[in-house]
Amino acid sequence: MFSRIVFVLFAAAVLLVLINWERIWEILRPLV
DSSP, X not given: OXXXXXXXXXXXXXXXXXXXXXXXXXXHGGGO
């Protein structure tokens, strides 16, 4: 059950990153 919760949180994090990828890239690009 714990592993299922971790999997759900990981999937949600991946979806957020994919949805906001352009914004995240604009933030990280000056640092690279």
